[in-house]
Amino acid sequence: MxxxxxxxxxxxxxxxxxxxxxxxxxxxxxxxxxxxxxxxxxxxxxxxxxxARVPNIEQTPAPQNQEARIAQLEQQVASLAARLEQLEQQSGSS
Structure with a gap:
C-alpha cells in the first residue's frame, strides 16, 4: 500500500x-x-x-475498534512509564 x-x-x-x-x-x-x-x-x-524525490510514504490504518485503540494506548502508557522510571533512576544515581 x-x-x-x-x-x-x-x-x-x-x-x-x-x-x-x-x-x-x-x-x-x-x-x-x-x-x-x-x-x-x-x-x-x-x-x-x-x-527532488518523494520518500517512501506509509499510511497506517486506524485501529478497527475502540477496544483495540484503548489497548494500544495502554501499551504506550506502560512503555512511557517504564522509560520515565528508568530516567528517574539514572538521574537519582548521578
Missing amino acids: SSEITQALEQAIASLIAEGKEPSVALIKSRLSRPLPMPLIIQALQAWKKN
Whole structure:
C-alpha cells in the first residue's frame, strides 16, 4: 500500500513538472486518483523540494475498534512509564 501512495505522489509531481508547473499541495491533490490525507501530501512535497524525490510514504490504518485503540494506548502508557522510571533512576544515581 505504501508503494502505491508513493507512486501516486511521484506521478502527480512528475506530471506537474512536465507541464512546467511548480508543484503545490493543491495541484498535487488535484492530480491524485484517490484522496490522501493532507499531511501525507505536505510531507511528500517538502521532501521533494529538499531532495527532488518523494520518500517512501506509509499510511497506517486506524485501529478497527475502540477496544483495540484503548489497548494500544495502554501499551504506550506502560512503555512511557517504564522509560520515565528508568530516567528517574539514572538521574537519582548521578
